Amino acid sequence: MKDLVSRCPIEEVMQVLSGRWPTLLIYYLKDGIKRFSDLRRDNPTISHKMLALELRKLEDAGIVRRTEFGGYPLRVEYDLTPAGERLVPLMDALGDWWVATNGNDEGQDAVSSGAAGTQTAHIRQAAN
Amino acid sequence: MKDLVSRCPIEEVMQVLSGRWPTLLIYYLKDGIKRFSDLRRDNPTISHKMLALELRKLEDAGIVRRTEFGGYPLRVEYDLTPAGERLVPLMDALGDWWVATNGNDEGQDAVSSGAAGTQTAHIRQAAN
DNA sequence: AGTAAATTACGCACCTTTTTGTAACCATGA
DNA sequence: TCATGGTTACAAAAAGGTGCGTAATTTACT
Numbered sequence: 564m565k566d567l568v569s570r571c572p573i574e575e576v577m578q579v580l581s582g583r584w585p586t587l588l589i590y591y592l593k594d595g596i597k598r599f600s601d602l603r604r605d606n607p608t609i610s611h612k613m614l615a616l617e618l619r620k621l622e623d624a625g626i627v628r629r630t631e632f633g634g635y636p637l638r639v640e641y642d643l644t645p646a647g648e649r650l651v652p653l654m655d656a657l658g659d660w661w662v663a664t665n666g667n668d669e670g671q672d673a674v675s676s677g678a679a680g681t682q683t684a685h686i687r688q689a690a691n
Numbered sequence: 692m693k694d695l696v697s698r699c700p701i702e703e704v705m706q707v708l709s710g711r712w713p714t715l716l717i718y719y720l721k722d723g724i725k726r727f728s729d730l731r732r733d734n735p736t737i738s739h740k741m742l743a744l745e746l747r748k749l750e751d752a753g754i755v756r757r758t759e760f761g762g763y764p765l766r767v768e769y770d771l772t773p774a775g776e777r778l779v780p781l782m783d784a785l786g787d788w789w790v791a792t793n794g795n796d797e798g799q800d801a802v803s804s805g806a807a808g809t810q811t812a813h814i815r816q817a818a819n
Numbered sequence: 820a821g822t823a824a825a826t827t828a829c830g831c832a833c834c835t836t837t838t839t840g841t842a843a844c845c846a847t848g849a
Numbered sequence: 850t851c852a853t854g855g856t857t858a859c860a861a862a863a864a865g866g867t868g869c870g871t872a873a874t875t876t877a878c879t
Binding site for chain 2: 825826827828829830831
């Protein structure tokens, strides 16, 4: 997706959120601060290069904040900006819409949306 | 983007909505029934192959309805399903989030004068 | 009257462009 | 020597564009 074709903000958002990784990364970062290697562990199928690229893109879009600590080995932390946190419920709504529109065929994933925060709950369950 | 990597519904939605065309097509179809050639005129930079592919994808996702009328030349009409119409406000919200998050600091756009309406219009081409 | 061309919504094959993966390299403190 | 968080170069894969074919009827022209 090289260029914009319209002046529509929705096209601009999609330019950032399109693809497999952006939304997944946002969801992992929703749980709190993560490091580069954490994100790679969370999602082993993303390549080293892609992770760096996607993180940079999200950073440029103001969704992710990158904090670099000096020293060696270099330590870098990633988390959501306030804007990124405001984005999360919108993506939730999309997920809810999706399961609502075709949730009549399957649905056995019983990870209930409990209140107690366990770790790595990236699989959302939209039951409403 | 070939395969899913998680069982997250958001990843499934993004598989359908990712890319330049899906959201644009939905926006054009929001105005009412369109034919294949209408959509090509609305958006001259999409190739006929892509348009056919994207429409099929949206149809499979239950967002767009395809109605074929017999005869020659074959006539086919496209419009949004009810689910597709329910999706529109969610995309609007994303667009609003976008303009809200970066219409803030970067002082370059002089458009934001006038009343304090936070409501943002999606700029569409007036091609009718 | 007869023929040619245009129309609509694609499918298919071929080719180019864009994206993504792989592997290697960097810097340096423990 | 290994670990961290990258970057770069090259290769592979995927996405996308172009042009042709299709079908039956209408219109355009001779």
